[in-house]
Amino acid sequence: MxxxxxxxxxxxxxxxxxxxxxxxxxxxxxxxxxxxxxxxxxxxxxxxxxxxxxxxxxxxxxxxxxxxxxxxxxxxxxxxxxxxxxxxxxxxxxxxxxxxxxxxxxxxxxxxxxxxxxxxxxxxxxxxxxxxxxxxxxxxxxxxxxxxxxxxxxxxxxxxxxxxxxxxxxxxxxxxxxxxxxxxxxxxxxxxxxxxxDVHGVELGGALKNIYAVAMGMAAAHKVGENTRSMILTRALAEMSRFAVKLGANPLTFLGLSGVGDLFATCTSPLSRNYQIGFALGQGKTLEQAIKDLGQTAEGINTIIQVRKRAIELDVYMPITNALYEVIFEHAPPLNIALSLMKNGHRSDVEFVLPHRDV
Amino acid sequence: MxxxxxxxxxxxxxxxxxxxxxxxxxxxxxxxxxxxxxxxxxxxxxxxxxxxxxxxxxxxxxxxxxxxxxxxxxxxxxxxxxxxxxxxxxxxxxxxxxxxxxxxxxxxxxxxxxxxxxxxxxxxxxxxxxxxxxxxxxxxxxxxxxxxxxxxxxxxxxxxxxxxxxxxxxxxxxxxxxxxxxxxxxxxxxxxxxxxxDVHGVELGGALKNIYAVAMGMAAAHKVGENTRSMILTRALAEMSRFAVKLGANPLTFLGLSGVGDLFATCTSPLSRNYQIGFALGQGKTLEQAIKDLGQTAEGINTIIQVRKRAIELDVYMPITNALYEVIFEHAPPLNIALSLMKNGHRSDVEFVLPHRDV
Structure with a gap:
């Protein structure tokens, strides 16, 4: 004692x-x-x-x-x-x-x-x-x-x-x-x-970021520019915070180190496993091939499966996560990620500033 | 007509x-x-x-x-x-x-x-x-x-x-x-x-980001790692949103493309003038030398002068902007930037989530 x-x-x-x-x-x-x-x-x-x-x-x-x-x-x-x-x-x-x-x-x-x-x-x-x-x-x-x-x-x-x-x-x-x-x-x-x-907000940042490292790696295989990379990062924050708010978190937490800070570090590290798996998928490899080439799987793949399932249950709009799932498990072309970014569904930049219905 | x-x-x-x-x-x-x-x-x-x-x-x-x-x-x-x-x-x-x-x-x-x-x-x-x-x-x-x-x-x-x-x-x-x-x-x-x-929030993102490109360039001259770069990005967002809120903006706007999106693009572009001026300053050059080497000045330098002045008037805590000013105009060592990040004054991650007084 x-x-x-x-x-x-x-x-x-x-x-x-x-x-x-x-x-x-x-x-x-x-x-x-x-x-x-x-x-x-x-x-x-x-x-x-x-x-x-x-x-x-x-x-x-x-x-x-x-x-x-x-x-x-x-x-x-x-x-x-x-x-x-x-x-x-x-x-x-x-x-x-x-x-x-x-x-x-x-x-x-x-x-x-x-x-x-x-x-x-x-x-x-x-x-x-x-x-x-x-x-x-x-x-x-x-x-x-x-x-x-x-x-x-x-x-x-x-x-x-x-x-x-x-x-x-x-x-x-x-x-x-x-x-x-x-x-x-x-x-x-x-x-x-x-x-x-904001306990949930802080832990969600760390749990979800790996999804977007996969997306960033996939985009890199297509030699996207700074404009596109910035849009991936920002749309990632939009869907992360949307998901987190549904679980009771504060969207402003994603402005901090555990949100955008960790996401930035993860998305700018080409050596991370998530990024590398994404890169291989972006080159058109299957998940099996990508895992075989890398010698191991990446945390982000499991997170994509789980978060997509939960997002459907909670009715949260997560176009990047969905597009990744479709590329990896449903034979959609890797360019699907780009399309998911350009979808016209949600037109507010930050929906907690201007709700989508008011755009 | x-x-x-x-x-x-x-x-x-x-x-x-x-x-x-x-x-x-x-x-x-x-x-x-x-x-x-x-x-x-x-x-x-x-x-x-x-x-x-x-x-x-x-x-x-x-x-x-x-x-x-x-x-x-x-x-x-x-x-x-x-x-x-x-x-x-x-x-x-x-x-x-x-x-x-x-x-x-x-x-x-x-x-x-x-x-x-x-x-x-x-x-x-x-x-x-x-x-x-x-x-x-x-x-x-x-x-x-x-x-x-x-x-x-x-x-x-x-x-x-x-x-x-x-x-x-x-x-x-x-x-x-x-x-x-x-x-x-x-x-x-x-x-x-x-x-x-949020008109002010959106235009402030674009106006202030150049300050932090200078800081990121300065940090790069010191070969900082991913942890430090992420902290610069996040602390930059903290002081940008703090300043913007004082002018009536919504801090959540900085989660969007005009905030963190533009900041991310600016801070990961080593070819930008702001980054290069910062890099030269980080190597210990004076502003005059840096401008001479680059062949021109950078927007960020002027923004630092103006924002620092306004931040003093508005009583907004902006340690990175201040530290940059001291390095450029008051002969402080470039490592000042690192020290400004580590200062213990504000201990809340996102003050709009948990006010500093409650930490």
């Missing part, structure tokens, strides 16, 4: 004074992003543990201070502890930051449930649970209904964070204390943590 | 029927964008005139159907008429589209005033009038107080438009008739015209 209640603890700690009791932070998941975030917290003076499933890897990182698999070129902070014992990692902590992939997210929460007392749980995972179409914040609420929770999302390439290049991210929570604690744990001169209370 | 009143005319014309009386459109200004837009209207079946100050150039384009100075590689529509007679160009028209640079915008409006009866006047010019800090829509209202008016702005490289690459733009007007007429005149399968009623 933790002796200090999470909320008392956060209240008691003034921002300015670095000499108070260190926040006890655990990051679940030792991929590149989890490692980078744990390293950031450790550098910030938090009492930080990184939980990794594999005991041998945990021991190796503890000894060498390098995550040879995911971030081989970076020396990690000496004070970062790595553990494969989940009870030890989770008990008596203040913040649990979860970077577990979406398909295992729920099962890891079930595993930590017996050790949760007053910890806050923050999802750093971008994605949607397959089949259930649940977001990570919803899984937290279902599995750990009592905990204070939040999500963190933004354009955050792990390699750039550990290299100390300036970056920003967004923590979203309905609890001011959770937002404050996450900012305290991770904010530094080179990693800026902005706050929001 | 026009025999058909502008408003009656628009009302009487159904969208579907292309065989009704053609809209009479005049584009003032024969630069690359003016020429591309006039060509678009002519292709759309409008009775279109392009007004160019120089009689010889006008005659040459009429004969060759090529604008050899600005768009030498493109054959223009045969039905496009070019005139250097401003009275003939403006009288008895339905739409006057003004693509005159901001420093001559007012004087051209004064020239056409005697010939204005029921025409609508639309500004296609991105910029701010030097000294007065007036936007183009304000100049229209001052010089032609009776006319229905609007603005058109978006990520619209002229060369891509005449080449028929898919593009989109935004027309903003308080008048539904003006919006409808501009959509009718310019909308086609390859050029999509979205509508908005």
């Amino acid at each position: 933790t002796e200090i209640n999470f909320s008392d603890f956060v209240n008691a700690m003034p921002t300015e004074d670095k000499n108070t009791v260190a926040l006890r932070v655990t990051v679940l998941g030792g991929g590149s992003f989890g490692t980078a975030i744990a390293n950031t917290a450790a550098r910030n003076g938090c009492d930080t543990t990184l939980w990794i499933r594999d005991a041998k890897t945990a021991q190796e990182i503890n000894e060498k201070h390098v995550n040879t698999r995911y971030l081989p070129d970076f020396k990690l902070d000496k004070n970062l502890k790595v553990s494969s014992d989940i009870e030890q990692a989770v008990r008596d902590k203040d913040l649990i930051l979860v970077t577990i992939p979406s398909h295992s997210f729920r099962s890891v929460l079930q595993k930590i449930k017996p050790f949760i007392t007053a910890q806050a749980v923050i999802s750093l995972t971008k994605g949607i649970e397959v089949d259930s179409f649940k977001f990570m914040s919803e899984i937290i609420r279902e599995e750990l209904p009592q905990v204070p929770y939040g999500v963190l999302s933004g354009p955050n390439l792990a390699k750039e964070i550990v290299a100390g290049m300036p970056a920003g991210t967004v923590v979203a929570s309905h609890s001011e204390r959770v937002r404050f604690a996450v900012q305290k744990a991770l904010h530094s001169a080179l990693f800026r943590v902005f706050a929001s209370d | 026009t025999e058909i009143n502008f408003s009656d005319f628009v009302n009487a014309m159904p969208t579907e029927d292309k065989n009704t009386v053609a809209l009479r459109v005049t584009v003032l200004g024969g630069g690359s964008f003016g020429t591309a837009i006039a060509n678009t209207a002519a292709r759309n079946g409008c009775d279109t005139t392009l007004w160019i100050r120089d009689a010889k150039t006008a005659q040459e384009i009429n004969e060759k159907h090529v604008n050899t100075r600005y768009l030498p590689d493109f054959k223009l529509d045969k039905n496009l008429k070019v005139s250097s007679d401003i009275e003939q160009a403006v009288r008895d028209k339905d739409l006057i589209l003004v693509t005159i640079p901001s420093h001559s915008f007012r004087s051209v409006l004064q020239k056409i005033k005697p010939f204005i009866t029921a025409q609508a006047v639309i500004s296609l010019t991105k910029g701010i009038e030097v000294d007065s800090f007036k936007f183009m829509s304000e100049i229209i209202r001052e010089e032609l107080p009776q006319v229905p008016y609007g603005v058109l702005s978006g990520p619209n490289l002229a060369k891509e438009i005449v080449a028929g690459m898919p593009a989109g733009t935004v027309v903003a007007s308080h008048s539904e008739r003006v919006r409808f007429a501009v959509q009718k005149a310019l909308h086609s399968a390859l050029f999509r015209v979205f509508a908005s009623d």
